[in-house]
Amino acid sequence: MTDVLIVDALSAGTGLRRSSRDSIGCGPRTIAGIFEKHGIMCKILRVESLLETPSKVRRFDHLAVSAMTMDLPVVKQVFTIWRKNRSRRKILLGGPIASDPMGVLKEIKPDVLVIGEGEETLDELIQEGFLNDKVDLGGFKGVAFSDKSGPIVTSPRSLIPANKLWSEFVPSSTRIVDYPAYQASKVYVETIRGCSNFRRTSLPLPDGRECTDCGNCDSSDPAIRTYCPEDIPPGCGFCSVPSVWGEPRSRDSGSIVKEIEELLNLGVHRIVLEAPDFLDYMREGMPLTNPCEPKANIAEISHLIRRITDLPQMVAGEAHLAIENMKACLFTEDVALALSGVLKSTSPNIGIETGSESHSKQIGKCGSPQDVIRAVRLAREYDMNPFVYFIYGLPGDSPETVEESIACMKTLADAGADRIILYGFRPLPSSAFADFSAPTSTNPLAEQLREAATRINRDKKTDYIGLVVRGIAAEPSWERHGFTMIYPLNEGPIITVEGGYSSGTLLDVKIIDILSPGLLLGEVL
Numbered sequence: 192m193t194d195v196l197i198v199d200a201l202s203a204g205t206g207l208r209r210s211s212r213d214s215i216g217c218g219p220r221t222i223a224g225i226f227e228k229h230g231i232m233c234k235i236l237r238v239e240s241l242l243e244t245p246s247k248v249r250r251f252d253h254l255a256v257s258a259m260t261m262d263l264p265v266v267k268q269v270f271t272i273w274r275k276n277r278s279r280r281k282i283l284l285g286g287p288i289a290s291d292p293m294g295v296l297k298e299i300k301p302d303v304l305v306i307g308e309g310e311e312t313l314d315e316l317i318q319e320g321f322l323n324d325k326v327d328l329g330g331f332k333g334v335a336f337s338d339k340s341g342p343i344v345t346s347p348r349s350l351i352p353a354n355k356l357w358s359e360f361v362p363s364s365t366r367i368v369d370y371p372a373y374q375a376s377k378v379y380v381e382t383i384r385g386c387s388n389f390r391r392t393s394l395p396l397p398d399g400r401e402c403t404d405c406g407n408c409d410s411s412d413p414a415i416r417t418y419c420p421e422d423i424p425p426g427c428g429f430c431s432v433p434s435v436w437g438e439p440r441s442r443d444s445g446s447i448v449k450e451i452e453e454l455l456n457l458g459v460h461r462i463v464l465e466a467p468d469f470l471d472y473m474r475e476g477m478p479l480t481n482p483c484e485p486k487a488n489i490a491e492i493s494h495l496i497r498r499i500t501d502l503p504q505m506v507a508g509e510a511h512l513a514i515e516n517m518k519a520c521l522f523t524e525d526v527a528l529a530l531s532g533v534l535k536s537t538s539p540n541i542g543i544e545t546g547s548e549s550h551s552k553q554i555g556k557c558g559s560p561q562d563v564i565r566a567v568r569l570a571r572e573y574d575m576n577p578f579v580y581f582i583y584g585l586p587g588d589s590p591e592t593v594e595e596s597i598a599c600m601k602t603l604a605d606a607g608a609d610r611i612i613l614y615g616f617r618p619l620p621s622s623a624f625a626d627f628s629a630p631t632s633t634n635p636l637a638e639q640l641r642e643a644a645t646r647i648n649r650d651k652k653t654d655y656i657g658l659v660v661r662g663i664a665a666e667p668s669w670e671r672h673g674f675t676m677i678y679p680l681n682e683g684p685i686i687t688v689e690g691g692y693s694s695g696t697l698l699d700v701k702i703i704d705i706l707s708p709g710l711l712l713g714e715v716l
């Protein structure tokens with residue numbers, strides 16, 4: 192029996208996950224599902240845990256690493272550890288990091304780099320005996336590798352049709368237990384792959400490509416929207432989802448509910464339905480390349496959520512269901528009404544990126560900042576706690592757009608946004624903005640946005656003081672001896688409390704202080 196170690200290096204950067212520590216993505220469990228399908232034993236390890244105890248690699252035959260573009264430094268460290276201990280065993284690398292195969296192969300040399308949608312490729316590699324024999328990798332689609340002649344990238348693989356994707360490649364539920372504090376973490380369950388925004392940026396790209404206004408992006412024919420004569424990748428300029436994963440492919444409700452049922456039975460308390468835009472779920476349109484028309488499929492969305500919230504742990508109030516990403520232009524009153532009817536409290540995450548109407552159009556966003564303000568008001572009216580996402584350092588930023596964004600942040604806070612989340616722009620391979628530079632740490636425009644967002648979030652957090660929150664004990668605090676980290680059962684900031692509590696314990700916590708923008712101090716009642 193072959194044992195495979197799957198290393199979850201997603202978002203670890205240079206080695207320590209600073210954000211999203213309470214989140215478990217679905218990619219590594221999807222990989223585990225493929226090994227399990229072939230009867231191969233596997234285990235998932237967070238990269239931090241491997242760096243802490245490198246000897247853990249010794250009991251495994253092969254290594255599979257899942258990582259993002261920003262994680263190259265930590266992946267290098269993992270490869271060094273592996274090669275020192277298990278020099279002749281196979282290394283597979285995949286995930287968003289593979290979208291720049293030549294760049295990756297120049298820096299590190301996995302035995303195989305799985306590019307793009309990896310399920311079918313990994314399935315074939317296992318079937319053909321890649322793990323234990325020498326196979327001709329040149330015969331596989333969607334891989335890259337190095338041989339004596341140098342780096343080789345094979346022809347791309349087509350995206351997997353929805354019916355095959357969701358029926359043949361089922362994520363492993365059981366491997367959730369490999370994650371520390373999985374009982375308290377947000378566990379993401381994939382519901383849709385791909386995005387319906389096939390508009391494009393109108394900003395000139397560094398290599399000279401520029402929109403010539405052919406009209407395809409606004410065509411009423413969904414098939415015409417997929418083609419750009421200037422070869423500009425579809426979607427918001429900073430995002431690679433439509434160009435890598437294509438239009439949305441929704442997963443059937445039976446398969447989603449089964450996975451969630453298994454996870455809850457294993458002790459998970461917090462489920463997040465993962466989707467680039469949840470409101471694309473089962474939306475009609477072939478291909479689905481118009482982000483705002485037709486409207487969301489409320490019947491299918493309600494049916495799915497009702498099936499999940501009818502599970503015993505949800506009914507008993509011991510588990511929480513969250514939906515994150517939603518596009519403002521699809522978030523109508525009917526949607527708010529339907530969601531509030533089946534979910535107790537939720538925080539729709541709405542991306543605005545910039546508060547400037549003209550900048551929003553330039554970067555290829557669907558909808559407008561006014562749509563986001565309207566959606567936030569609606570969400571608040573229906574007792575939801577919306578989070579709004581901005582990006583600093585975007586191509587096209589100027590003192591004027593930043594001024595408009597700051598004004599927009601204030602309007603959003605007044606309209607009921609619970610939190611303003613600010614991300615730094617990163618040039619992602621396969622996105623339209625791939626060749627732009629990331630903002631420097633001293634960017635004065637970024638600093639203005641950061642200050643405005645921090646001020647708003649601090650003011651909002653004072654609302655937490657005195658609140659009693661249902662939380663789940665996660666792990667001992669790294670920074671405060673004798674304290675335990677508590678993750679909120681519903682959405683909200685992480686809390687630390689004095690005392691030791693075993694992972695998974697449900698507690699009622701009173702918030703007594705704000706320690707930092709992302710951390711509250713509480714006392715257990």
Ligand code: SF4
Binds near residue numbers: 401404406408409420
């Ligand atoms: S398809 Fe390309 S050229 Fe045509 S409008 Fe869209 S971005 Fe411009």
